[in-house]
Amino acid sequence: MLVLTRKLGESIAIDDHIKIVVVSIKGKQVRLGIKAPKETKIHREEVYKAIQDQNEEAAQSDITSLSDLTSDLNKK
Template sequence: MLILNRKIGEGIILGDNIEIKILDIQDGKIKIGIEAPKDIPILRKEVYDAVIEENQKSIESEFDISVLFNKE
């Protein structure tokens, strides 16, 4: 893992077309800005993890979908 120190107004470049900039630091929270092409999804890590977990639960579900179609 690369660890960098940045001040307000400074940033980093990822690849050729993604810029992450430090906008503000207050009360132990850092406000960042991200400039990237619209086709690149940007998600908060906790949201991404929740989606992965829910998808995994749906795959592991023991629900028999055939009961939805066999209504006799």
């Protein structure tokens, strides 16, 4: 992991298309502004993990449903 130190108003560039700016600092909280192309998905980590969990659950239920269908067809 790359660790950088930035001051208020300073930024970090990622490739040619993403820029992260320190917008404000209040106590232990840092507000970041992110400039990126619209097609770039940006999520807070806890939201990203929730999306992954939901996708895994959906994929698992699809497999179960498919197994049930196959079982039902084999019975006929």
